[in-house]
């Protein structure tokens with residue numbers, strides 16, 4: 001941001017659908033940079049953890065020496081938004097991870113990977129998201145996780161009809177089990193950019 005008023009958003013670009021996030025963010029007027037190295041992370045006002053495969057993102061972030069800087073950035077209050085695999089990566093604890101799978105943590109939740117199993121790999125539904133107001137959000141779930149347990153520091157922003165939580169917020173952290181970056185509904189990204197601007201102000 002550095003005086004320009006234009007937020008600079010990093011998109012973790014190790015694996016997954018980081019390009020789709022970059023397109024949405026640029027459409028909203030943000031500067032977008034791919035983050036693959038600690039130096040790139042140090043220069044951003046906010047960070048997106050994209051969808052993809054959380055176990056691969058975990059391994060690559062450790063291999064590239066990014067896991068510790070990412071944890072420090074989250075702990076220092078950097079606004080971070082994780083979608084799907086990114087929500088898994090941001091969770092304090094996960095169930096049904098692969099052997100040895102780690103997360104960055106920060107969000108006070110337990111997230112279950114691949115919660116909808118092979119019979120319902122992908123589906124779409126409309127969700128009420130009161131914090132965004134207006135029309136329901138059309139949500140696309142792709143081998144999606146759910147929030148099994150919401151800790152006291154986290155708040156649910158949206159739930160499925162059966163009550164399972166699929167969007168959460170905790171201070172500067174935001175997570176969705178679905179993929180707003182593929183639907184053309186920019187409200188979650190706009191909400192995140194508001195957080196980034198408030199944090200930088």
Ligand SMILES: NC(=O)CC[C@H](N)C(=O)O
Nearest residue numbers: 051052053054084085143
């Ligand atoms: N669309 C996604 O990001 C899928 C997440 C994936 N199932 C994982 O465990 O990381």
